[in-house]
Amino acid sequence: MKNNEGQTMKATVHIMLKNGVLDPQGEAVRHALGALGFDGVQGVRQGKVIELDLADGATEADVTAMCEKLLANTVIESYSVEMG
């Protein structure tokens, strides 16, 4: 959604490791939760959220191109883009 008043809009990019790619950090967090007594945590996956402030007129296709070129490494990561 474009902001009617300002010149900028936001895009949020969520980046996660693909299934099947070992996430040692997520595993470490899972162990730490277990050590704190939080039983029943079967798995933890850790990802990234990147917020972009974009000039008016930027499209989802632009953000997708940014993900493909730089923000995500599609060998191991998947991403999703949320505009607005």
Add this chain to the structure above:
Amino acid sequence: MHAAVIVFPGSNCDRDLAVAFEAAGAKVSMVWHKDSSLPQGVDIVGIPGGFSFGDYLRCGAIAANSPICRSVAAHAERGGYVLGVCNGFQVLTETGLLPGVLLRNAGLKYICQAVGLKVETSQSVYTEGYNAGDVIDIPIAHHDGNYFADDETIARLQGEDRVAFSYTSNPNGARADIAGILSDNRRVLGMMPHPERAADAGHGGTDGQALFRALAGALVKA
């Protein structure tokens, strides 16, 4: 042999790599990441270890999109030689010049120690100074050296004799114990261990010398 060593903000093995090239008889040019072209007549580009751009986003990701890396890719596509060590290996996977990616070490710890490396092939200008099957001692110093690629890529690397070095005792969780791989034309080598840190008697080991000597021997004719 004329070698170019790329310097990024956060590179910290650039001088070591230059010294190793020079000791083998190379002329060395240091090239800043903002330069858009390599010096004339460069035979091999060295991408050094370190923490380019603070490892922000992903190790090597920002360096891989720097102006000089477009020239390095063009050099490789023309059949030029490229050696990436440690962070340099990460940069090469991020540029797509080598397949796969380097993940966080499985044990989550930064590891700095000498490791045993098995030379898997002597069929490259980098490894022809060794015999396949030789075990050499080379230091590693990394937090993200856990080589990952899908099953098909691992099988292709093995089938095409493109695994240059493997760990004799896997320190970081790397798939198939992979420590270093070659491109399909065998002219681009990426490796996590640091041969330039085992290239002088003062380093406590000289098992890396053969790599630089073999390179110089092969490229002097080029």
